[in-house]
Amino acid sequence: MTDGPLLWPLIATVVVFGTMAGEASRASVNERVLLARGATIVPDPSFRWMRVAYPTGFLAVILEGWWRGAHWQGWAALGLAIYLLGKAVKYAAIATLGTRWSFRVLVLPAAPLVSRGIYAVLRHPNYVGVGGEVVGIALWMQAPITGTLFAVTFGFILLWRIRIEERALGLAPRA
Structure with missing residues (x-):
C-alpha cells in the first residue's frame, strides 16, 4: 500500500465518522429506552455546542492532515495508538453503562451511580x-493548528458538560 497524500486522511475519515455514526445510533436507542423507563432530560446548553464542535473538529483536523500531506511516520503511529486507546476507554465506559449511556444528560430516578467496571478506576x-x-x-493527522484549536475548544466544552452532569447526578454543589 502506497502512502499517498489522501491515504491516511481517507482512512481517518472512514474510521472517525464510521464509529461516530455507530455511537450516534446507539445513543439514540439508549435515549429512547431511558425515556421509556422514566428518565428526565437535564437542561444542557453544552450539548448543542458538542453536537457541532465534535464532528466539525474531527473534520477540520482531517482536512489539515490532507492539506499538509499527512503520511505514516512516528507521530502518526503515536497518534493512531492514542486515538485507539481513547476509543477503548470510551467503549469500556459505554459497555459498563449499557443502556444508561447516551449523548444527552438523562437522569433515571432512583438509579444508583455506576461505580463498577472502568468507573471504579476513573470518574x-x-x-x-x-x-x-x-x-x-x-497527532495522527499531523495537524498542529486545528488539532490544538479542537483540543482546547472541546476541552472547555467537556469541562462545562462535566459540571452539568455532576450537578444533575448530585455530585457537585449547586451554584
Whole structure:
C-alpha cells in the first residue's frame, strides 16, 4: 500500500465518522429506552455546542492532515495508538453503562451511580476517552493548528458538560 497524500486522511475519515455514526445510533436507542423507563432530560446548553464542535473538529483536523500531506511516520503511529486507546476507554465506559449511556444528560430516578467496571478506576472515563480521540487524531493527522484549536475548544466544552452532569447526578454543589 502506497502512502499517498489522501491515504491516511481517507482512512481517518472512514474510521472517525464510521464509529461516530455507530455511537450516534446507539445513543439514540439508549435515549429512547431511558425515556421509556422514566428518565428526565437535564437542561444542557453544552450539548448543542458538542453536537457541532465534535464532528466539525474531527473534520477540520482531517482536512489539515490532507492539506499538509499527512503520511505514516512516528507521530502518526503515536497518534493512531492514542486515538485507539481513547476509543477503548470510551467503549469500556459505554459497555459498563449499557443502556444508561447516551449523548444527552438523562437522569433515571432512583438509579444508583455506576461505580463498577472502568468507573471504579476513573470518574469520567467517557470523557477521558474522548480526550484521547481528540489528541490522537491531531497527532495522527499531523495537524498542529486545528488539532490544538479542537483540543482546547472541546476541552472547555467537556469541562462545562462535566459540571452539568455532576450537578444533575448530585455530585457537585449547586451554584
